Amino acid sequence: MKFQRLAVAILFAGWWSGAVHAQGHDLFVCASLDVNFVVGSNQNPQNGVFKLEHDGSWTHLGINDPYSTAITFDPRDSNVFYTATLNGVLRTLDGGSTWREMTSWDMAQPQDVEVDPNEPDTLYLALREGMAASFNGGMSWSFRQTGLPEQGRYAQVVAVDRTQAGRVLAGCEIGIYLSEDRAASWARVLATAETVNDVQQSPHDPTQWLAVTQSAGVWMSGDGGTSWTQLAGVPSNATLYNVAFDPTNPLRMAVGSWTHGVHTSEDGGQTWQTRNAGLPAGHHVWRVAVHPDTGRLYAGVVESDLFVSDDFGRTWVGANFTGSQISEFEFVPRN
Numbered sequence: 001m002k003f004q005r006l007a008v009a010i011l012f013a014g015w016w017s018g019a020v021h022a023q024g025h026d027l028f029v030c031a032s033l034d035v036n037f038v039v040g041s042n043q044n045p046q047n048g049v050f051k052l053e054h055d056g057s058w059t060h061l062g063i064n065d066p067y068s069t070a071i072t073f074d075p076r077d078s079n080v081f082y083t084a085t086l087n088g089v090l091r092t093l094d095g096g097s098t099w100r101e102m103t104s105w106d107m108a109q110p111q112d113v114e115v116d117p118n119e120p121d122t123l124y125l126a127l128r129e130g131m132a133a134s135f136n137g138g139m140s141w142s143f144r145q146t147g148l149p150e151q152g153r154y155a156q157v158v159a160v161d162r163t164q165a166g167r168v169l170a171g172c173e174i175g176i177y178l179s180e181d182r183a184a185s186w187a188r189v190l191a192t193a194e195t196v197n198d199v200q201q202s203p204h205d206p207t208q209w210l211a212v213t214q215s216a217g218v219w220m221s222g223d224g225g226t227s228w229t230q231l232a233g234v235p236s237n238a239t240l241y242n243v244a245f246d247p248t249n250p251l252r253m254a255v256g257s258w259t260h261g262v263h264t265s266e267d268g269g270q271t272w273q274t275r276n277a278g279l280p281a282g283h284h285v286w287r288v289a290v291h292p293d294t295g296r297l298y299a300g301v302v303e304s305d306l307f308v309s310d311d312f313g314r315t316w317v318g319a320n321f322t323g324s325q326i327s328e329f330e331f332v333p334r335n
Contacts, residue, residue, distance in 0.1 A: 027051070028330045030071050031048075032324065049071060049096060058320075073330065078333070087101060089103045103132075121137045122165075124168050124170075124183060127155055129145075130145045131145060133183045147177065148177060155171065155172050161206065166180065171198065174192060176192075189226055211243070214240075238260055242288060258302075259284075261274060264313045284301055298329060304323075305323075
């Protein structure tokens, strides 16, 4: 009887371990590995979408595109995802084995693409010309510019409110714009002198948002992106490229900077610390991210490596992605 109970316990433990593993997240990045590439040489650098495997290696998925800036997944099926590339939006239906270009010549060099999780056939696209949208899984697209300025509509980032279908924020050259009608019209909710580089919604409180800018620091909203307040403590004399919430801790957030490296806050943005111990000289951090399962902090350093920190930036070590320039991190739920 004791043996049977022990056997059942062992089987349950194995099942539970597998279940926890299955319910975790996989890490995908958009990256370029063409550092020191010489045109005409025999080198064949890989660029585009990469997936981090369980053994720490990286698998390149599909097209070798030198300008992959963003990736977004269909929440119904993680084999279906879209990337923003040099020629436009690409879509795969089979996990990256085959691809199809979804946009026409007039929507080239998009900066960002996002699926609406409430309406997964709806996508929003940030372009040099402004904003565009598709309502049929990328099969057709239309510009959605009403309310955007004639000068300064260049869109660097688009973020979809996960709590309300059709509610979208766009970071442009002269501020943040909000649409609540599927991008049919836009209204400016934050005016800036230079480009808004990133806008993110808190995984804990959907009314809380963060944004970073080219030269105006970090901004926070506590009312769903309708109004914004600048946060003190983060340098604004150098470009801030992106911001990340820690899904495991509502008080922790991080910012990536070209000159100042990684800034972190562990009190909800009230105070900030610069944490670069172990990062290369120059601290050219293009992207930061936080793993939703472990709280591990990632930093992509331009033309250097991917660095990780398990103490929220106090110390950093390289993570075997040498020569990379990461444009985006995406954590995708398994199954």
